[in-house]
Amino acid sequence: MAKAVPISTINTHNVNLGSIDAIPVGQGRCYIVGSGEVAVFRQRDGRLFAAENRCPHRQGPLAEGLLGDGKIICPLHSHQFRLEDGGGNEADECLQVYGVQEIDGNILLEGTDHSGKFREGQS
């Protein structure tokens, strides 16, 4: 698999996750960022989304889920989340989402706080 182009950060709190081509079209991919897992999703219409990788329900790996129309469906029990704002179809479930964009063919994950740390994945 083609490894990412030179690693660099665009500003201090953002993280370059490497080439967009590492994510198959219409699917997600899990990245270990710090000690946490972040899922980045590449929709067929070109839109990118990022969120914590573990479903708040039973910690299913969301990067392996079904993607489309700005939504992700967890592969374990089909709980659904909007990737724009993390809202779930279960009233009490909400997903942490992150800013992400494509710049020059690279995936740029936006930091969420000053330390550049991302929420840790639950095991």
Add this chain to the structure above:
Amino acid sequence: MNSGKRKLVVVGNGMAGARVVEEILRRAPDAFEIVMFGAEPYGNYNRILLSNVLNGLQSPTEIFMNPLAWYKTNGIRLHAGVRATHIDTKRRVITGTRLRKDAAAYSADAAVEPDTTPIEESYDQVIIATGSRPFVPPMEGFNGPGTFLFRTIDDCSRIADCARECRRATVIGGGLLGLEAARGLITHGVDVTVLEAAPQLMMAQLDPEAGDMLRKAIEAMGIKVMCDTITSKIVRTDGRITHLEFKDGSTMETDMVVVSSGIRPITEIASVSGIAVNKAIVCDDQMRTSDPSIFTVGECAEHRGQLYGLVDPIWQQAEVLADVITGVRPDSSYQGSRLGTKLKVMGVELASMGATRPIDGDEVVLYREPAHGIYKKLIVRNNQIAGAILLGDVESSGTLMQMFLMGTEVPERRADLLFGSPKGVSLLKVADLPDNAQICNCNGVSKRQIADAIQTSGCNSVLKVGACTRAGMGCGSCKTLVAQLLESYLGEVGYDPNEHYYVPGVPLEKSQLVAEIRNRGIKSVSEAFRQLAGGKEDPSSKIGLSSLLKTLWPDEYEDERDARFINDRVHANIQKNGTFSVVPRIYGGVTSASELMRIAEVAVKYQVPMVKLTGGQRIDLLGIKKEDLPNVWKDLGMPSGHAYTKAFRTCKSCVGTDFCRYGVGDSIELAQKIERRFQGIESPHKMKLATAGCPRNCSEAYVKDLGAVAIEGGKWEIYLGGAAGGSVRKGDLLCTVDTHDDVLLYMGRFMQYYREHGKYLERSYGFVERVGIERLRAILVKDSLGICARLDADIQKAVDAYRDPWQEAELPAYSSQFSGPELTHTLEVAENNG
């Protein structure tokens, strides 16, 4: 008052008091200013779980039902730790006094905090829900150090503290709570003895024989049980308990004593305030006491001479009281409850309802299996269940309980009551079930919740009820019950076009969708969304569409992997922890030494956490990492068993004519032929098959999606639509044929018809029932539609298009197909910079 609200004072903050307030808030959230008195310094908790607190299974915070914050949120003023002592019914004022922190809240002479002024609350209406206090049989020496009651959270911590210092503990009382206390105590490492005054344990719920079996089960756990034993004195030396003296003069050494000998209602506040009290506080069918402004509910209430100590009747009382006091249904009326309970005593499953001993003219149905601790007894009176005891095996208790509560007529075959009906016919109509009956066992949805969704939220279809309550969203086997409920409440099941769409995101029924796909030549899922759904890529529709497209265009289908479920992307079944299970194909369940050795080597090399024999006569390697899948397959050198997808799964067999004395047909060879021909054929849902070498059905062919059974004369019967999972159904006989090749022909023909006409995720048993076996026989055997040749040709195409998906180990379909999480090195840079 000045807000125009009525002021309601609830005396008692236990399960009944808090429940009635919840019911009132649900009906009329703004009608009352609510004040509660609770003698315990906590919010409300689930007393039923106290033994879990005692044995450390749960922490006290886990059993709280309404924490203090709940009172605040709902605008309820709670006087916690305050006992209401008097009601001035003329001035309409309730007086309460603050108890000392360490006082036993239920005790009649609980110590009062000194020098505090009494608390006064005026009222418009009052609910007395004071509950009950433990009963202490007369004996000398109780109430000193080392003696305890078992009623509150504080009791639990006092008992646990003392048990740490003790070697021997005695529980006085062999009823439900006493046994629960004993169960809690053994976890603290003390020797526990249970003393019961009656000749048997759980006198109220069991007959002597069941009581004796329970006693044996409990003694097997290391607890000593003494029945017919009455304690007369607790003897101490230097302030420490040394032994007990019994009425017959004998003695027994012990270090501590827990008394759990039943309960008595707390009625003082009523009697001192001039409200009628008999055994408990007397109320009418509206739960009203002798004072029309004062109501009562729960263990302190006496209704038609009856006292209730179980949760269900008290919940019913709370509902009636809330109906009446809010004026939502002023004529609501409590008619009394029949008593039944299902419980677990120290790991022994037990259900008991109604009478435990027969009277003249009763019919007693009895089954006992002492070696396994199973005992079932049924008392039938006037053709209804008057009582039942189930010990050890309580599977039928749900049905029995509902028949008992409803007074349903029992079936002619009494055995059906204890062991279920052999035809699998439900003994009950769902409309007759009580409101709290659980309909959806996967998501725990009650009949009442479904009724609310139908009547209040306007759900008029199975799908809408599911979206609203999650009923039917698990295994789906309760959907027919949900439909029956819709019928009984609305008179019909509403037409929900969504329900008939093949997938939710494309507004077409299956036949219309198939026509559009064929006419427009749509060969990929994204193309289907573009042309038929305005470009909106509904993720929940992807899998259904990809399955259908593959069926319609076996070799031309444009396979977009993102439209597949994860299992079908990596050809393995995802497990709860994100690892995968691998099941190689073992044709007809026949393997070899070399295959077994390869499987063993793989299990060792990849440190497979579990190797499990499956129900389909195969071997499952569980807990494999996604990254390891390709190498595992290569090392196995066996094809995929497709134990992860909606497709032909497996065909198991008995040993047939090879070795079996009874076999009349070669079931192994047939199973292997079937499996080689149809492996991996995709369908609306999974297909599990079996062949049986004789009608003894050792391989369960009668209850498979498709089954072939050899009969005398070298013939084979072909069965369709059997099931033995969440639903149980014997397959319907399609036809009887002469040869293996004929079996393959008709099975393939059915599969293709099912592939074309089954709804997505419709199992064969639902499909066969929907279409009907007569019609299937006409189409598939008599060729009434003239499509058999076409069906045969199309299934042949699908067979020819088959490729073992595990070949992708050598050549992945896309670069990251089997990649695990990607480690980023970039964060270090980011952190350094940040």
